[in-house]
Amino acid sequence: MVKRSKKPKLKLSERMTLTSPLQAYFRKIGNIPITTRQEETELGKRIQHGEEEALNRLVEGNLKFVVNIAQQYQGCGLDLLDLINEGNLGLIEAAKRFDPSKGVKFISYAVWWIRQAIMQALAEQGSIIRIPMRQADLIIKLGRVYKDLMQEKVADSPSVEDLAKRLNVSVKKVEALLGLSWGPLSLDTPISENEGTTFVDTIRVKTHPSPEQWAIKGSLIEELKELLSGLDPREETILRLRYGINGGNPMTLAQIGKKLNLSRERVRQLEKRAKERLKKRAVTRSLEDYLN
Template sequence: MYAGICYILYNQKSRPLEYVRFGGCILGRKEQIFGSQMNCLLERAKKQKNVVELQEIRDVFQNSPLTQAQLERIIAYLEEQKIDVLTMPDINADDIEDDVGEIDSLNDMDVFQKPDRIGNVQVTAEIEKGYEKTAEESENSFTERGNAEDPVRMYLKEIGRIPLLSSEEEIELAKRMEEGDEEAKKKLSEANLRLTVSIAKRYSGRGMQFLDLIQEGNLGLIKAVEKFDYRKGYKFSTYATWWIRQSITRAIADQARTIRIPVHMVETMNRVNRTSRRLLQEYGREPTPEEIAEAMNLPVERVLEISKISQEPVSLETPIGEEEDSHLGDFIQDEHIPVPADEAAHTLLREQLEKVMDTLSEREQKVLALRFGLEDGKPHTLEEVGREFQVTRERIRQIEAKALRKLRHPTRSRKLRDFLEE
């Protein structure tokens, strides 16, 4: 099964991940190592309710560093196997401007960890404390702004009627869920809808509507309900925060841009931006691509490529001017369309050339047309033209030379000389 995977990892020209069985093919040593590492990764995911973190993938393959393309193929394969890959693309204070307070106190953590591995008890406590606070204030904060859409206010009022759960109630519902109680799943999800709102509002203004962010966050909340293990000892809100953020950030990466950028490339772009801002503070000026590349231990070409990818597309229909009666596309020259003056000159030249060619014999016209590509734009060799007329290449050369001598005669060349001088 893993023969195809290992082969594809080392065959960069192959199509995106396809699960081809290679039968009795003999794998090289590196491919055998990859097969063993994939086995280890799948076993780890199976023990974790079909969940694996992006960092865990990198840890498994730390002795065989993955390229970006290989990492994306592995993630695609895991998702095909119904294994959730938890990717949190650089969620930190640098990337989320003005994110302060309650849940965003987590942003100082550089590496994503599941809550059962978090050693910082204060961080966990702040999540739970922040959730209690935002659960009470979520509706008021949007109502006070006065610019919320009616559907948003209606949704906030609706979820505000649902009471919060205590730790004991969460454990009781989790036990019922293990027994297959669907009503318990629904109750646990609905009781934490305000948590999704409190997290989603941190991502507003990133190319997606607020209700869409809530919708995506709720999908992560549902996933958290399915994966929650009360035996680990942390509150559900602590655990669900990661899934909600994962779902929202992935949706932003997939949907917010006109041209989709992979989640892992977004992560790299965020690192470049963060490094650029840090160097800006150190130097007091905009850092050069060379300085950013040195700080990140990347090639300069890679930094320039990332900077180019991060540019936002601009619509050709963007209004221009105070009255907005013009569009950006009106001021952009199409380099593939000839300048009108040049087009007119070429048209006149073609007409004169046709008149001059008419003074030649039909055979001479045909030979020149084929040799210089006047018919199809593709010049033909003497041998190709000879096959067309069923004569030798030497005979074609003689016909061509004779026809050109005729065209050089002053009576004919005078009509074309003015165009050549231009």
């Protein structure tokens, strides 16, 4: 049996230095109850009338969600505690702007602001995404083009030549953009060894058109998940895979067929039947439009 080499133990003082701030923060927010849907609606109305106490309660009741989002950006140039602090600033901004009359959950609305705050901090302070602002637009466009080409291609990832042609710039320019603060790097390379987040995922965060659209989409997906629970397990699986409802990339009929050992045509039939069942159960026009 091969023995694993033991990592050197940290002294107590070193462990305290490394973990105490985060542990203390986690303990603090762990005792704060999460706001309910009814409570956040009432708080939102009070915030619109300038009640600071309501603002504090809505923010504190959603601090745990910020931690979950901040963890996705570890390894990008800022410590987790710094990422959380920046995300909290976005949460506060969301709470100030929240309009409960729109009919969406607060956290669905706030996610956009939290991510934007974190990404802005990474752009300004992080050691990885420190690039000239005049290059930012091109890099964002590069991410969009990459996503488009990934949708069109079946086998391989887009080449540098493909990206250059679609952007109408030189290959050298694309290579330079990929190398900004990253070294030679592919757009689908993970940001760190321990996480699945990629460079293009980071870019995608910047391309969301508005917090309102983000919130509406998130709210619809939540409604759709509830409806899916009433389907046949196989139909539910097909729709989740087809539309990336679990957070993954949407799969083609052929990919789903291979995964479930079904023909492409059979998958199409099951998908159609499942969507028809969902439409019968959908209670809002917006959800029906989403299914279409």
